[in-house]
Amino acid sequence: MKKLTLLVSILALSALSLAAAPNGKALSAKCAGCHGVDFSKHALGRSDVVKGWSASKIEAALRDYKTTTESDELVMRTEVKNFSNAQIKAIAKYISSIK
Numbered sequence: 001m002k003k004l005t006l007l008v009s010i011l012a013l014s015a016l017s018l019a020a021a022p023n024g025k026a027l028s029a030k031c032a033g034c035h036g037v038d039f040s041k042h043a044l045g046r047s048d049v050v051k052g053w054s055a056s057k058i059e060a061a062l063r064d065y066k067t068t069t070e071s072d073e074l075v076m077r078t079e080v081k082n083f084s085n086a087q088i089k090a091i092a093k094y095i096s097s098i099k
C-alpha cells in the first residue's frame with residue numbers, strides 16, 4: 001500500500017512539472033500586436049526586427065527590459081516585468097525557432 005502511495009505521488013509530481021513548463025508560443029501571443037505573429041515587424045515603427053535573432057540575444061534583451069528605466073523602453077518593461085526567467089527562456093527559444 002505504501003508503495004502504491006509513493007508511486008501515485010511521483011506520478012502526480014511529474015504531471016505537475018510538465019504542466020508548469022512555460023509554453024513560449026502561447027506566451028508570445030500577446031507580442032504579436034506590435035511585433036507581428038512571426039516577429040518580422042518594427043514594433044510601433046521603432047524596434048529592430050526580432051525575427052532571426054538568437055535565443056540568447058532575445059533573452060538578454062528581455063532580461064534588460066525587466067528593469068529598464070529608459071522612457072522609450074518602458075513599453076517593453078510592461079510586457080516582460082511579470083515574466084519569470086523560465087518564461088523568458090521559453091519565449092526566447094520559441095521566437096528564435098521561427099522560420
Ligand code: HEC
Pocket residue numbers: 027028030031032033034035043044046047048049050058061062072073075076079080091
Ligand atoms: C505595445 C507594443 C509592444 C508589445 C505588445 C511588445 N513589444 Fe517588444 N518592443 C516594442 C518596442 C516599441 C520596442 C523597442 C523598444 C526600445 O526602444 O528598446 C520593442 C523591443 C523588443 C525587443 C528588442 C528589439 C530591439 O529593438 O532591440 C524584443 C526582443 C522584444 N521587443 C520582444 C517582445 C516580446 C517577446 C513581446 C511579448 C512578450 C513583446 N516584445 C511585446 C513594442 C512592443
